[in-house]
Amino acid sequence: AQSVTQLDSHVSVSEGTPVLLRCNYSSSYSPSLFWYVQHPNKGLQLLLKYTSAATLVKGINGFEAEFKKSETSFHLTKPSAHMSDAAEYFCVVSVVEGVYNQGGKLIFGQGTELSVKP
Amino acid sequence: EPEVTQTPSHQVTQMGQEVILRCVPISNHLYFYWYRQILGQKVEFLVSFYNNEISEKSEIFDDQFSVERPDGSNFTLKIRSTKLEDSAMYFCASSDMSNQYFGPGTRLLVL
Structure with missing residues (x-):
């Protein structure tokens, strides 16, 4: 079964x-992995x-x-x-095998809250 | 840029009451989802919906929950008889078969 752990x-x-x-992720298949961000x-x-x-993989905002795979x-x-990066970040794995998330559900990690000090 | 919208943003209800949470997915998307996040816990999958029927549901999604796409644009989640433990943030998402796009959520508080 697929799962993710945010350390x-x-x-x-x-x-x-x-x-x-x-x-870190656990997956029986070649996983699709995502990072999502949630601002307040x-x-x-x-x-x-x-x-x-x-x-x-390069994403938005740098x-x-x-x-x-080895790790x-x-x-x-x-x-x-x-400062604008302060938010909650979620590591996510898709349950569906393959390149496209063909309708499969997402499994979320428990989230990491990022604080940025001036 | 198209986005998923949800109404209401906040809902307070009494235990045992029915609530309907509404979502407007992105217009050309075919897959729809509901997730929830109880305060301090992970975001959890509830249900996915495709071609006017449920494609998958979690064990959380019991008989008190139902989903509907009543008019080709809205996607609703109904909780028939709310319990205290249903208090959570409920997220709707829609997918273009590549990515899932989430709405801002409805915060439900059951008293």
Whole structure:
């Protein structure tokens, strides 16, 4: 069965310093993996996704994630944090095998709250 | 840019009452979903809907829950007799077979 584990419930960084949010996955198939972000009182916004193409995936707002099969990890990084990055971040796996999420459900990690200090 | 919308943003109800949560998916999407997030817990899948029928449901989605696409644009979640433990943020999502796009959520509080 597919699952994701986010290793930190809360991460605090200073503005301008790198961000690392850690995620490990478990999947019987070649997984589709996603990072979503949720700002306060907003919906869940897709940051980036991995679907068995390039292992280094670039997303919006300068975020990127690297799929490492040997480590079953999909960590989210950003070289330089901005105050507007403060939000909750979810690592997500799709239950459906293959390139496209053909209607399958998403399984969410428990979330990592990112705080950015001035 | 098209987006998923949900109404109401907040709903307070008494235990045992029926509630209907409404969603307007992105217009050319074919797959629709409801998820919920109880305060302090993970976002959980409830149900997926395709071609006017449920394609998958979780064990949470028992007989008190139902979904409907009444008019070709709205997608609703009905909770027949609410319980205290139904208090949560409910998210609607729609999919173009590539990505799922989420609405802002409805915060339901059952008293």
